[in-house]
Amino acid sequence: AQSVTQLGSHVSVSEGALVLLRCNYSSSVPPYLFWYVQYPNQGLQLLLKYTTGATLVKGINGFEAEFKKSETSFHLTKPSAHMSDAAEYFCAVSPFSGSARQLTFGSGTQLTVLP
Amino acid sequence: AAGVIQSPRHLIKEKRETATLKCYPIPRHDTVYWYQQGPGQDPQFLISFYEKMQSDKGSIPDRFSAQQFSDYHSELNMSSLELGDSALYFCASSSLGEQPQHFGDGTRLSIL
Numbered sequence: 001a002q003s004v005t006q007l008g009s010h011v012s013v014s015e016g017a018l019v020l021l022r023c024n025y026s027s028s029v030p031p032y033l034f035w036y037v038q039y040p041n042q043g044l045q046l047l048l049k050y051t052t053g054a055t056l057v058k059g060i061n062g063f064e065a066e067f068k069k070s071e072t073s074f075h076l077t078k079p080s081a082h083m084s085d086a087a088e089y090f091c092a093v094s095p096f097s098g099s100a101r102q103l104t105f106g107s108g109t110q111l112t113v114l115p
Numbered sequence: 116a117a118g119v120i121q122s123p124r125h126l127i128k129e130k131r132e133t134a135t136l137k138c139y140p141i142p143r144h145d146t147v148y149w150y151q152q153g154p155g156q157d158p159q160f161l162i163s164f165y166e167k168m169q170s171d172k173g174s175i176p177d178r179f180s181a182q183q184f185s186d187y188h189s190e191l192n193m194s195s196l197e198l199g200d201s202a203l204y205f206c207a208s209s210s211l212g213e214q215p216q217h218f219g220d221g222t223r224l225s226i227l
Contacts, residue, residue, distance in 0.1 A: 103150075
């Protein structure tokens with residue numbers, strides 16, 4: 001079974017500061033990894049994904065994440081926070097093979113950006 | 116680009132009533148997933164379909180059923196609704212069961 005742990009249900013940063021949202025996964029084999037963002041009353045928008053290949057993945061809106069197998073981590077970063085980044089962020093995993101490809105989500109991190 | 120369409124966006128029902136949620140996947144996507152997100156919670160997988168056949172089942176109550184039709188749209192049927200069914204229901208689609216999944220904006224179901 002796969003699971004995802006997001007450390008910190010709430011993170012606050014100042015505008016222009018570094019954003020770091022932590023995600024660790026548990027899986028018997030390296031899974032596919034994703035970060036989704038959810039704005040209030042909206043659906044889940046894919047920020048970035050890791051499937052295979054380069055471990056540093058760049059996504060939309062200036063976000064990036066690095067897959068570290070040895071640490072079973074996939075932390076999300078952004079060098080400079082913008083007010084529009086305030087939202088809920090979900091880390092998710094999926095098996096890389098097999099018929100069951102549903103996503104397992106972490107509990108989410110609410111990002112607040114302070115002016 | 117076309118996205119996943121869910122209808123209705125909002126639905127209000129009373130206890131013990133039934134509800135039907137619809138999902139129209141991205142064109143040429145053959146895989147549909149349903150998720151339930153309770154207030155302040157992460158999305159939980161309910162059920163998925165690939166090429167009109169159920170491919171996997173998660174924490175879907177027996178009171179719920181779903182199917183995927185020949186045009187690949189999917190419907191989630193919910194009966195004997197309970198207060199605890201109040202949630203945001205998401206549909207996601209993908210091609211050939213591959214990643215990533217693309218999500219709709221969800222249906223917010225409120226049970227009175």
